[in-house]
Amino acid sequence: MSSKNVLGRGVAALLPDDLSLDEESKFFFCDIDKIEANPHQPRSNFNEEKLKQLAESIRERGIIQPLLVSSNGGNRYQLIAGERRLRAARLIGEEEVPVVIMDTSGDDETLELALIENIQRQDLNPIEEAIAYARLIEEFRLTQEEVARKVGRKRSTVTNTLRLLKLPSSMQNDVASALISEGHARVLLRLKDDPLHMQEIRDRILKEDLSVRQTENLCRQAVQKKKPAVKKEKTQDGLPVAYCRSLSTQLTNHFHTKVKIIQNGTRGKLEIEYYSPDDLDRLISLVSDRKIEK
16 A cells, blocks of 8 residues: 555655555554654644544544654654644553654754644644744755745745744734734734834734734834825925036036035025136136037
8 A cells, every 4th residue: 555545645745755554664553652752843832622623533533644753762762743643642542553663864854854744734823834944944954945845835935924933922922822813913014113013003903803904904004104204305496406406417517526506595606616726727718618508
């Protein structure tokens, strides 16, 4: 029997192509007390109600997908993937669980496999998923593109999920516990430089049960208010300042010396700098012999 048919695509993606359930050395029913928890477990929150539901399912149908373990020496094993199944089995007093032994080169590979397997199962909360992506990037020096390929996600999904880690820790907890949705959180990120305003809108989301669109409108208004007022360029009774600046530039380029236009109402004066008697002669020659083009 093919391992992919039994294990499902999530775990099968982690197994070598040549692994067969016929290999007794790889697959067997293991004493549950010989399996040690994975110290690198990415998941931090386990929903007790869902764990009970899984336990009842296991009581009725058994464990369909074996746990993935590595040998820990001394006839003991360390869990790589399947923490929820292991916990649920213990809840109903199971003595043995089906396992597949996977050879790993050390803690690094065990951690990487645990991270990938948890992400593939799609039951991490958004913050746990973001932390798992970040660990793959930081600890294994992967790019976002490589992470996306390993876990079967689009790169944009990985990028957007990672952005959640820019939220204050209190709001990360809100997302992890589903007080606010991932959609709300992404909108709130627009105010990451204004934590007080961000908190204010977060409180309104909970109090008024705001939709993501309503939250988006509030954040947009908050961003607009923060934008500094555009200073209108002062115009005098005479020519606009921008126009005078443009003329000064043209004259400076023409005379090859600094030229200023100084306005006083509708009147003004033209200042042309010179740096030596010879330079003055040059400028007088230019003014008297040529007509300046407008």
